[in-house]
Amino acid sequence: MTDQEILAKIAEKFPAVVESKPAAGTLPAYSLTVEAPAASIAEVCAWLKSGGLKFDYLASLSGVDLKDKLQVVYHLYSLEMKHKLVLKVNLDRAVPELPSVSSVWQAANWHEREAYDMFGIKFTGHPYLERILTAEGFEGYPLLKDFIAKPDQYD
Amino acid sequence: MTETLKNTGFEEMTLNMGPQHPSTHGVLHLLLKMDGEVITEARPDIGYLHRGMEKLAEKRTWGANIALSDRWDYIASMSNNFAAVLGPEKLMNIAVPKRAEYIRIIMAELNRIASHLIFFGTYGIDIGAFTPFFYAFREREMILDLYESVCGARLTYNYFRIGGVSADLPEEFVPGVKAFIKYFRPKLKEYDTLLSTNPIFMDRTVGVGAISKEEAVDWALSGPNIRASGISFDIRKEDPYSVYSEFDFNIPTGKNGDCWDRYMVRMNEMSESARIIEQALEKLEPGDIMAKVAKVIRPPAGEIYTHVEAPKGELGVYCISDGSTMPYRYKVRGPSFVNLAILQKMLRGLKIADVVAVLGSIDIVLGEVDR
Numbered sequence: 294m295t296d297q298e299i300l301a302k303i304a305e306k307f308p309a310v311v312e313s314k315p316a317a318g319t320l321p322a323y324s325l326t327v328e329a330p331a332a333s334i335a336e337v338c339a340w341l342k343s344g345g346l347k348f349d350y351l352a353s354l355s356g357v358d359l360k361d362k363l364q365v366v367y368h369l370y371s372l373e374m375k376h377k378l379v380l381k382v383n384l385d386r387a388v389p390e391l392p393s394v395s396s397v398w399q400a401a402n403w404h405e406r407e408a409y410d411m412f413g414i415k416f417t418g419h420p421y422l423e424r425i426l427t428a429e430g431f432e433g434y435p436l437l438k439d440f441i442a443k444p445d446q447y448d
Numbered sequence: 449m450t451e452t453l454k455n456t457g458f459e460e461m462t463l464n465m466g467p468q469h470p471s472t473h474g475v476l477h478l479l480l481k482m483d484g485e486v487i488t489e490a491r492p493d494i495g496y497l498h499r500g501m502e503k504l505a506e507k508r509t510w511g512a513n514i515a516l517s518d519r520w521d522y523i524a525s526m527s528n529n530f531a532a533v534l535g536p537e538k539l540m541n542i543a544v545p546k547r548a549e550y551i552r553i554i555m556a557e558l559n560r561i562a563s564h565l566i567f568f569g570t571y572g573i574d575i576g577a578f579t580p581f582f583y584a585f586r587e588r589e590m591i592l593d594l595y596e597s598v599c600g601a602r603l604t605y606n607y608f609r610i611g612g613v614s615a616d617l618p619e620e621f622v623p624g625v626k627a628f629i630k631y632f633r634p635k636l637k638e639y640d641t642l643l644s645t646n647p648i649f650m651d652r653t654v655g656v657g658a659i660s661k662e663e664a665v666d667w668a669l670s671g672p673n674i675r676a677s678g679i680s681f682d683i684r685k686e687d688p689y690s691v692y693s694e695f696d697f698n699i700p701t702g703k704n705g706d707c708w709d710r711y712m713v714r715m716n717e718m719s720e721s722a723r724i725i726e727q728a729l730e731k732l733e734p735g736d737i738m739a740k741v742a743k744v745i746r747p748p749a750g751e752i753y754t755h756v757e758a759p760k761g762e763l764g765v766y767c768i769s770d771g772s773t774m775p776y777r778y779k780v781r782g783p784s785f786v787n788l789a790i791l792q793k794m795l796r797g798l799k800i801a802d803v804v805a806v807l808g809s810i811d812i813v814l815g816e817v818d819r
Contacts, residue, residue, distance in 0.1 A: 320539065320750025349665050353753065355766050355779040366766065368753050368781075372665060372681060379753070400668030403789040411502070426495040426818060435503050 294346075294376055296325040302346060303327060307337055313381055326379040334382050335392035335418070338367070341378070342397050347371045348378060351394075354404035356412035358438045363389045363412060384414065393419035411436035460488065465803065467496050473570065473807075474814030478791075482800065490795035490803075492788060497818035505778035510536045510745045511610060513778065518604035520763075520782060521816040523566050526559040526595075527758035529608035534689060534754040535767035536610050539747035547735040548612035549691045550728045554625065555595075555607065556756075557721040557728070561632070562591045563759035564714045567811045571711060572643055574808035575652050580643050587635060590628050597621055610745055612738035622729060629722050636719055644715060653707035657794050657806035660705060667790040670783050671761025672713040673810060677705030683757035694731070695724050707809035714811070746773055760784050760811055782816035 303310050313328040315321060329337045341348040348369040357364040367380040382391055393416035395401040405416040406425040413434040416422055424431065433440055465478040475496035481489040501520065505513050517532035518525040530552060537544065544552075569584030592602045597618050599607040607614055643649050659669070664677040674681050682699045684692040700716035702709025749771040755764035761783030768777040787810050794806055 315750065318749060320748055323538070323752050351668050352755070352762065353764050353766060353779070353781040355777070355781075357768065357777050357779075368764070368766070372679065375686070398668065399663075399666045399793070400786060400789065403785065407785075424495075426498040428495065428498075435500060 294374060299325060299346060299376060299378065300327070302344075303341075306340060306344070307333070309333065310337060313379075322379070324377050324379055326381060328381045328383065331382050331384055331391040335394055335397070337380075338394040338397045341369065341380075346376075346378075347373050349373065349398075351398040351400045351404070352377075354401055354408065356408035356414055356436065358412060358436065360438055362386055363414060365391065365408060365414060367394075389414040390417060391415075392417050393422075395419055410434070413437070458484070463800075467493075473812060476788075476807075476812075476814055476817070478795075478803070478807075480795070480800070480803070485799050485801075487795050487798055487800060487803070490792050492791050494785075494788070494814075494817050497814045499819065501780060501819040502778055505775055505780075507774065509773045510747065510775060513775065514608055514610075515604075515606045518606055519815060520780060520819060521563075521758060521760060521784065521813045522603060523813060524559045524563040524759045525603065525605045526555040526607065527563075527756060527763060529605065530556050530690075531754065531756045531758070531763045531765050533608045533610050534756065535752050535765050536745060536747050536769075538752050538754060539750055539767065539769055540610075540741075540745070542611050542739050542741060544612055544690075544739055545736040546691075547733060548737045548739075550732045551613050551617060551737065552608065552690060553692065553695075554725050554728045554732075555598075555605075555613075557724045558591050558594065558625070560721045560759045561718050562588050564718050565591075567714055567808075568639060568643070568711075571808045571811075572649075574804045575649055577643060577646070577649060580639065583635070583639065583642065587632060590631070594621060594624050594628065597624065609738060609741075611741035612736070616737050622732065625725060625729060629726060633719065633722060636715065639715065644712065650708060652802075652805050653711060653809070655704070656707045656802050657798065657809060658704055658706040659790065659794065663790070663793070664705065667786070667793070669761070669787050669790060671757070671759070671787070672710055672717065673761065673787050675699065676702035676709040676713045678703055683755055683762055687755070689754070689756060695727050697724050707805050710809045710811075744773060746771060751777075755781070758783055760813065760816070761787060780819055782819060784812040784814075784816040785819070788812050788817055 310329045313326040348371050350370040350372050352370050353368040355366045363384040365382045369378045408414045410424045461482045463480040467475040467477040477493035479491040514532045517528040520528045565584040565588045569581035572580030596602050599605050659677050661677050664674045680699045680701050697720045700713050702713050747769040751768040753766045755762050764781035766779040770776040
């Protein structure tokens, strides 16, 4: 299925999901990239998986700090139909919250915990949203651009 | 609480396995809730080796990140190097010289053999067979010697460069690899007689910790773990990078997705890697090893997700460049991190004695899990 066909299918079902155009002066996207509103991400993902497009493989889920907003980027792949999709969700920096997709793809479970640990993004409905990589009692979210590291006993 | 516990008056026990435990292959902490010998809940607790690789990456140049990548999966650093250079190369549209491409593939496939040898050796120990370890490390030593002759390092190679590789092969390298492959092929048969079909080993692994096709996809397993469940998913075929499309090789798959299948997929992969190396050696011709690249690497603003088939699975790097000398965001999707997550599901209902067999069969490296 070509990128245009995938895009048309998504647009037909979810008019709010639009193709993401790279900002002026940046390279064109390498694979089809779409943006979805945060509130409906769980429904969009559930449909992407079980609908006709069969995106059954969540390759990666990353948090990104774009200074004026936070972003969650899903890299999806369909093992059966061999096509891929990049799905982006923009979040308000003050209240970074969106529904969890860990019930859609189990793989999202730890990815979301990592994004929460590093960016403070809250995934509502996640079964166990606890810090995963940083040490116990760690304060702040280290991958935010405005994070200031507190010197510890080793510094 | 189960019925048995209620009736007998016994209580559920919480057992801490690790972080200091010889079978966890590093610093992994498993929190196990036990009903007698049966595990009712398992929670892997990771992060003991967290070094903030992604934050460090944002403060280092694109080239310096190759050196950092050596420390992700530190027993397969060449594959990490591969993943670290593909992103900036694609962003900058660099065409890597043919000779460098073949050298890269030889290095990556040798590294796959070295990594699977470590798995073979340590998995034997996990199950209770000590001898395979010495066999595996004897052969791995030869690969490390070859690496040492090329780049001077035995573990953290830092050999790849954006646009090529750092040094041409020394004279003794190609004959050395040929001699190694000739020596190594019969050894694979020896391993099979030593461990693969050993009845005690099979008793411990066949039918233990089976992962169904659906589960494997749902948890986004990759590498030998997903292939053991019968899904022929390999980035080298699925989304060929470098010059992998030129080579003729098979993707070994399993059937039942149990520990033995995962083990066998890796054993079979080693001979496929040897095949790729032989083909690459034939195609190797004199030429440049570096493309013409500016001294200061400044990829144009943009983003890309590149992935390679590392020995443990899909190693992806999501690069965002803002046009400066350092990455804006550098997300590493380590295969060990994703593969380990399924452990909480797999261990439920198993006996405590199988924990080590299952954990070993997933083949994780904590450096990559924690980054």
